[in-house]
Amino acid sequence: xxxxxxxxxxxxxxxxxxxxxxxxxxxxxxxxxxxxxxxxxxxxxxxxxxxxxxxxxxxxxxxxxxxxxxxxxxxxxxxxxxxxxxxxxxxxxxxxxxxxxxxxxxxxxxxxxxxxxxxxxxxxxxxxxxxxxxxxxxxxxxxxxxxxxxxxxxxxxxxxxxxxxxxxxxxxxxxxxx
Numbered sequence: 001x002x003x004x005x006x007x008x009x010x011x012x013x014x015x016x017x018x019x020x021x022x023x024x025x026x027x028x029x030x031x032x033x034x035x036x037x038x039x040x041x042x043x044x045x046x047x048x049x050x051x052x053x054x055x056x057x058x059x060x061x062x063x064x065x066x067x068x069x070x071x072x073x074x075x076x077x078x079x080x081x082x083x084x085x086x087x088x089x090x091x092x093x094x095x096x097x098x099x100x101x102x103x104x105x106x107x108x109x110x111x112x113x114x115x116x117x118x119x120x121x122x123x124x125x126x127x128x129x130x131x132x133x134x135x136x137x138x139x140x141x142x143x144x145x146x147x148x149x150x151x152x153x154x155x156x157x158x159x160x161x162x163x164x165x166x167x168x169x170x171x172x173x174x175x176x177x178x
Contacts, residue, residue, distance in 0.1 A: 022081050022142040023053060027115050035118075037074045037090040040134045044121040052136070054093060055083040055113035061103040068101040069094055070141075071133075072112060082144055083111045092131065097138040106143060115140040 023031065030051040037054060040047035059071040071094050075083045095114050106112075116136030123130045 022113055022140075023115055024140065027051065027140055031115065037093060037134055040118055041091065041121055041132050044118075044134075047118045047134075048120070050118050051115065051139070052118060053077070053081065053113070053115050054136075055081065055111065056089065056093075057083065058106055058108055058110045058112060059092065060108060061101055061106040063100055063103070067096055067098045068106075069096055070101065070106060070112070070138075072114065077113065081113050081142075083113065085147070091134075093134040093136060095136040095138040095141070097141055110146070111144040113142040113144070114138055 031053045032050045033053070035047055035050050035052050040050075040052070054072075054074055055077045056072040056074040059073055061071075062069045071092060073092055074090050075086055076088060078084050095116050114136060116138045118134060119137050120135045121132050122135055123132050125131075
């Protein structure tokens, strides 16, 4: 009976650890769960100095003398606070992080989750138009490992040559058994 109880407790702890968020507990208490990117862009004064948890895909990373600016295309987060595999987005935001973040590591398309403080909204150019970016001062940034790529093969596959499974193509050639 004791082994069953220890096994159950261990399994429960592993399950809880798997569901753990990427946000440190002290920051998780500060996060305003109801503040979305769209709300912050519409009413910057109400969003000012609030801590948010947003994520998405990196558009670009620019290093400056005082830190790094990372432009992110926002997408909704899943239960593990990882950006979902979707193109449903509320827009873009820019997070400023202290220190150097290598653009070869934090490159376009990588998924990130950010805990940051809203410090304003600024209109900046995108191409020939202007866009309202929500600006965050980053407190925590999680760079996710790339998702595995699965390659599908459509149609039948053919094998030619000598193999472990003999077939009519193998027997018909002279010296095919060498």
